Amino acid sequence: MFAVFRDLIRYNIEFAIGLMLVSVVVIFASLSFFSPVDPSLIYTTIPDQPPSWQYWFGTNSRGQDMFWQLSTALRNSLTFGIIVAVISRVISITVGLLSGYVGGWVDRGLMFVNDIFVAVPIFPVLVLFYFVLRNNMDSLTLALIMACFGWPFDARLIRSVALGLKHREFTRHAVFAGMSTRKVLLEEHLPYVMPIVFATFMNNMLWSIGLEVTLAVLGFTNINNPTIGTVLYWANSHSAMVVGVWWWIVIPVILIVMTFIGLFLLAMSMNEYIDPRSRLRRMGA
Amino acid sequence: MHGYLLFVARRALLMLAVIFAGVSLTFLVTHLSPINPVEAALGRMTARSVSNPEAIVAMRAALTELYGVEAPIWSQYINFWTRLVQGDLGPSLLAFPTPAMTLVMRAMPWTVTLLTVATLITFVIGNLMGGLAGYNQNNKFLKAFGIVAIAIQPVPYYIVAFVLLIIFGFLWPVLPISGGFAMNVTPGMNWPYVSSVLQHAILPAMSLVLVGFGGWFLGMRALVSNVVTEDYVTYAELAGVQRSTIVGGYVMRNALVPQLTALAMALGGVFSGTVITEQVFNYPGLGSLLIDAVNAGDYSLVLAVSTVSVTAVAIAIFIVDLLHPLLDPRIRAE
Numbered sequence: 001m002f003a004v005f006r007d008l009i010r011y012n013i014e015f016a017i018g019l020m021l022v023s024v025v026v027i028f029a030s031l032s033f034f035s036p037v038d039p040s041l042i043y044t045t046i047p048d049q050p051p052s053w054q055y056w057f058g059t060n061s062r063g064q065d066m067f068w069q070l071s072t073a074l075r076n077s078l079t080f081g082i083i084v085a086v087i088s089r090v091i092s093i094t095v096g097l098l099s100g101y102v103g104g105w106v107d108r109g110l111m112f113v114n115d116i117f118v119a120v121p122i123f124p125v126l127v128l129f130y131f132v133l134r135n136n137m138d139s140l141t142l143a144l145i146m147a148c149f150g151w152p153f154d155a156r157l158i159r160s161v162a163l164g165l166k167h168r169e170f171t172r173h174a175v176f177a178g179m180s181t182r183k184v185l186l187e188e189h190l191p192y193v194m195p196i197v198f199a200t201f202m203n204n205m206l207w208s209i210g211l212e213v214t215l216a217v218l219g220f221t222n223i224n225n226p227t228i229g230t231v232l233y234w235a236n237s238h239s240a241m242v243v244g245v246w247w248w249i250v251i252p253v254i255l256i257v258m259t260f261i262g263l264f265l266l267a268m269s270m271n272e273y274i275d276p277r278s279r280l281r282r283m284g285a
Numbered sequence: 286m287h288g289y290l291l292f293v294a295r296r297a298l299l300m301l302a303v304i305f306a307g308v309s310l311t312f313l314v315t316h317l318s319p320i321n322p323v324e325a326a327l328g329r330m331t332a333r334s335v336s337n338p339e340a341i342v343a344m345r346a347a348l349t350e351l352y353g354v355e356a357p358i359w360s361q362y363i364n365f366w367t368r369l370v371q372g373d374l375g376p377s378l379l380a381f382p383t384p385a386m387t388l389v390m391r392a393m394p395w396t397v398t399l400l401t402v403a404t405l406i407t408f409v410i411g412n413l414m415g416g417l418a419g420y421n422q423n424n425k426f427l428k429a430f431g432i433v434a435i436a437i438q439p440v441p442y443y444i445v446a447f448v449l450l451i452i453f454g455f456l457w458p459v460l461p462i463s464g465g466f467a468m469n470v471t472p473g474m475n476w477p478y479v480s481s482v483l484q485h486a487i488l489p490a491m492s493l494v495l496v497g498f499g500g501w502f503l504g505m506r507a508l509v510s511n512v513v514t515e516d517y518v519t520y521a522e523l524a525g526v527q528r529s530t531i532v533g534g535y536v537m538r539n540a541l542v543p544q545l546t547a548l549a550m551a552l553g554g555v556f557s558g559t560v561i562t563e564q565v566f567n568y569p570g571l572g573s574l575l576i577d578a579v580n581a582g583d584y585s586l587v588l589a590v591s592t593v594s595v596t597a598v599a600i601a602i603f604i605v606d607l608l609h610p611l612l613d614p615r616i617r618a619e
Contacts (some may be wrong), residue, residue, distance in 0.1 A: 014435075045567050112302065116551050119303040120310070121598045123557030124575060124591045131579050131587050153550070210441030214561050218445055218576060230449075241455055253448065257440055264439035268503075 008273060015190055015273075018265025023260045031077055032071035034065070038070040039064065039226050051247050058247040061238040070252060073226040074259070080139055080212055080227065081205035087147035088204055089197055092155040097185045099155070100162025111159070112205040117152040125149070126211065138222055142215070146208050154200040158193050165189050195274045204269035213256065228256045289610055300603040305597030312365050315588060316358060323348045325582060326378060328505050351375060361433060369592060375585040379578060385589035388574060393593070395465055396570035397460025398558045403493035404552075410494070411501025412544055415535040418502070420518045431506065442558035446492040446565040453488060461485050463567040490544025493558060504547060508540035549605040556598050 020256045037044050044062035051058040057066035099110040129145055130137055151241045160270050165171060165188075174184050209228075216229025217219050219237075235241075240248040326348055331341060356364070368374060377385040412543030418427035437445065454462040461467065512518065513536060521531050524590040525594060571590055578586035 113297070115299055116303050116306045119299075119553055119599055119602050120307045121556040121594055123560050124594045125307075125310065125314075127575060127579055128311055128587060133316055159609040163577040205470050206439055210443075211439055211557075214443040217447075218564065220579070241451060249451070253444060256444060260441070261436060265435070268435070 004273075008139055008269065012269045012272070015269035016263045018262045018269060021258050021262030022266060024066070025074060025255065025262060028071055028255075029075040032068065032075045035068040035072060037068050039066060039069050040224065046133050048243075048245055051251075057251050058245075059099035060235070060248045061240065061245060062234060063245075066247065066251060069226060070228075070231065071229050071256060073252070074255060076139070076225060076227045077209050077212065077229070078205075078259070079258075080143055081209040083140070083143040084146045085201045085204040087144065088150035089201060091147065091153070092151035092158060093193065093197060094188070095151065095155040095163050096158025097189055100159040101181070101185060101189065102167050103166070107159075111156070114152045114155055117149060120149070122146075122149050122211070123214070124217060127220060130215065135222075137211075139225060139227075142212065142221060143208070146211060150204050150208060154196070154204070157196055157200065161193050161196065162189055165192055195270070199267050199270040199274065202263045202270070206263050206267070209256075209259070228252050277283075290606040292610070293607065296603055296606045300599045303599040303602070304596050307599070308366075308369065308592050309362075311588060311595065313593045315584070316361060326584060344404065374555060374589040377578075377582040377583055377586045377589075379581045379586055385583075385585040388586060389571065389589045389593050392569060392571045392574045393597075395568060395595075396559060396563065396572065399489055399563070400556065402486075403490045403497070404492070404548075404555055405610070407494045407497035407499055408544075408548060411498040412505045412537070412541065414498075415502040415505025416509050416532065419506040419511060419540075420532050420536060425439060427442070431502065434499035435494055438503065440496065442492065442496050442561045443565065445496050446463065446489070446562045446597070449488055449492050449495075450565055460488055462488060474537040478576065485566075485568070489562045489568050492562050492565075493555070496558060497555065500551070503543065505537075505540060505544060508543060509536055512536050512540050538612060542609070545605065545609060545612060549602045552602050552605065553598050555603075556594060560594075 009019065025156065032039070041064075045055070045059050045065050046064055047059060047061050047063045049055050049059040055065055055067065057070060059065055095110050095114065095233070099107045099114075126145065128152060129142075133141065171184065179188070196252050212221065212227060213232070215230035216223070216227055217232045217236065219233055222226075223233055232249065235245070235248040235252075236244070238248075240246070241243075323345060327345060328340065364458030372386050374385045376382045377388055380388060414427065414430055418424070418431055421427060450462055452458045461481075461484055466472070466478060467485075467487055468478045470481050472478055501508060518535060522534060559570070560575060561569070563570045564576050571594060575587065575590040575594075577583075578590060
């Protein structure tokens with residue numbers, strides 16, 4: 001494990017940059033555990049102060065210290081992404097492995113459902129959920145709904161691997177040794193798809209955090225829960241750009257772009273690492 | 286020919302299933318929720334003014350009849366489908382008494398045009414550059430292009446549109462940032478109107494292209510760099526086939542087949558992106574309509590926009606699927 005890590009940093013510049021960006025973001029987000037102020041309170045400091053030694057990221061028109069506000073916001077956004085990614089990974093692993101291993105009608109049925117989920121445009125559906133639930137929509141409900149839509153691409157990917165594993169020698173041995181289907185899938189096949197699961201984990205986080213930002217900016221989530229999206233929502237509703245409080249918008253945008261590029265580079269380099277052909281090319285063999 | 290028909294039939298079945306599932310989902314979400322649309326609409330209407338109690342009672346009766354919430358759920362469901370097939374989803378509350386469908390159909394051409402043009406530009410540029418980058422792996426310019434693609438591609442639609450808005454709205458105001466056309470032109474087939482429409486479309490289209498091209502570029506580059514190592518490419522090179530024929534006819538064409546599948550799968554996401562972009566630039570399409578409808582609590586209009594968008598995306602995916610046999614003769618044969 002450690003050797004893999006060292007090789008990735010040494011031979012893969014994308015991985016190194018991605019790791020650096022994500023580390024900066026994660027460290028910044030975990031600072032929020034030591035926050036001296038409650039980020040849900042407003043008017044705790046002087047409003048509209050530009051970045052200075054006292055207020056590193058300035059303060060906003062609602063009288064919040066942007067440093068601690070953004071730290072909490074980033075932590076909430078990342079947590080949200082992780083929750084969605086974990087739940088949707090569980091669904092996609094179950095569907096993908098079952099579909100690939102069992103085959104036949106189960107496979108056809110599951111892949112038909114899969115194709116339907118790929119085609120339904122998610123954004124209008126999420127807006128519809130918000131329209132109906134309104135204030136009952138908290139971030140956990142939103143995470144659950146998004147997880148129900150975030151699995152189909154990856155389930156297909158996992159299925160394609162499982163299809164190959166099904167006809168390998170060791171699967172036959174396991175079946176003849178009397179292993180149940182559940183055991184074959186969990187103990188024999190799951191380790192083979194884990195690299196894909198990790199790579200798609202990051203991509204799924206990108207997708208869900210991006211959607212959450214979008215919904216929050218439009219005011220379609222719980223706007224009192226600080227996330228990167230709601231920070232931008234409040235900045236827009238106070239016309240921050242027009243009145244010249246640029247740091248209220250520019251700093252969160254920079255942070256979220258760093259998060260996105262970092263996660264994307266990690267996912268991409270991991271995908272490359274899984275494919276042995278491109279790994280060899282990169283190492284100059 | 287038989288194989289092609291079978292392919293079309295399977296795809297058509299999938300399209301119908303997507304429409305059925307999507308529309309049923311919108312029905313279920315709106316009807317199984319704890320919130321009563323009649324009370325919600327009444328609450329909104331009476332929030333800003335004082336009405337006499339008789340009027341409210343009459344209004345409640347009228348709305349209950351309009352939404353048909355008294356009937357059992359399955360008969361509401363059948364009723365919903367019959368009305369949907371007739372294209373009647375009731376009057377919009379936002380622009381009473383205009384039917385919700387009329388508003389949707391008015392917004393539709395804007396979204397469809399924006400989406401089609403932006404997707405075409407994105408797909409062509411991304412795949413062309415990606416294909417060239419995969420074939421000429423040492424070209425400095427194409428390598429730089431790849432780095433730009435990696436940097437922009439993961440950023441969500443909203444952030445890119447927002448940054449463009451700040452750049453062209455505050456820092457360097459040269460392009461119109463809001464609306465579909467200028468206020469002082471008359472809609473119709475005249476040059477001031479057309480040029481105004483084009484100018485207003487530049488920023489929304491640009492944000493869609495910026496976010497979109499990276500994915501196609503990276504995908505195509507990876508595909509082509511795998512195809513290039515195939516024996517038949519080496520053979521063609523040794524046999525002295527022109528480079529342009531190899532790149533266009535043998536390498537890119539083969540790599541385009543999975544890209545076309547990916548296009549069909551990505552359309553739902555691109556549609557979501559268009560909705561968001563329209564909102565940022567206040568473009569008069571389905572996205573702005575949806576968000577106005579949600580903010581105004583317009584029940585019928587929200588339902589109309591969601592069902593129409595699910596249907597439209599399903600049809601668009603079907604059309605892209607029909608293009609497959611043009612690239613892949615194996616589907617035509619059999």
